[in-house]
Amino acid sequence: MRIISGKYRGMVLAQFNGAEIRPTADRVKESLFNILSDKTGGARVLDLFCGSGNLGIECISRGAEFVGFNDASRDSIAVLKKNLARIPEKNYTVTVCDYAACLARGGAFDIILIDPPYRSDAGVRALEIIAKNRLLNAGGVAVYERDKSFCGTVDGLEMYDERKYGKTYLSFFKAVT
Numbered sequence: 001m002r003i004i005s006g007k008y009r010g011m012v013l014a015q016f017n018g019a020e021i022r023p024t025a026d027r028v029k030e031s032l033f034n035i036l037s038d039k040t041g042g043a044r045v046l047d048l049f050c051g052s053g054n055l056g057i058e059c060i061s062r063g064a065e066f067v068g069f070n071d072a073s074r075d076s077i078a079v080l081k082k083n084l085a086r087i088p089e090k091n092y093t094v095t096v097c098d099y100a101a102c103l104a105r106g107g108a109f110d111i112i113l114i115d116p117p118y119r120s121d122a123g124v125r126a127l128e129i130i131a132k133n134r135l136l137n138a139g140g141v142a143v144y145e146r147d148k149s150f151c152g153t154v155d156g157l158e159m160y161d162e163r164k165y166g167k168t169y170l171s172f173f174k175a176v177t
C-alpha cells in the first residue's frame with residue numbers, strides 16, 4: 001500500500017495483518033483519485049472508516065485543506081497514527097468513535113470517503129445521515145466503496161456514477177438540490 005500521487009508519492013504506508021482486513025487496492029485508489037482529481041486540492045475531506053488512513057493521506061498528499069480521520073477500531077487508529085507520524089502536515093483530526101457519532105458532530109465536507117466492512121449496512125446508514133444532516137458542501141461528493149453494485153435510493157442524495165474494479169464497486173453520490 002503506497003501513496004500514488006502528490007507530494008508523498010511513493011511513500012509506503014504501514015498496514016494491517018489479518019484475513020478480515022481489506023485496504024483499498026492501489027489500482028482502485030488510482031482510479032478513484034483520477035475521478036476526484038479536480039476536487040481534492042483545497043478540499044475538506046472526511047475519511048469515515050479510515051483504517052490505516054490510506055485514502056485520507058492520499059488526499060493530504062494531493063493538497064486537501066483538511067482531512068478528518070475516523071474509525072471505531074483502536075487497532076486501526078494505531079496504524080493510522082504510525083502513518084500520520086511520517087508527514088509534517090497537521091491539517092487533520094483523528095477521532096475514535098462509531099461512524100454515526102462521528103457524523104453527528106456535523107461539519108460540511110467536499111469529499112466523504114465511506115469504506116465500511118463489506119458485510120455491514122453501515123455505508124447505507126452513513127449515506128442517510130450525510131443526506132439528513134446536509135454534510136456535503138455544494139459540489140461535494142460522497143464515495144461509497146463496497147463489494148456489490150448499489151441498489152436503492154437515499155433521500156437527499158443522487159448516485160450519479162458507479163464504477164467496478166474487479167470485486168470492488170465505487171458509487172458516487174451528490175446532494176440533491
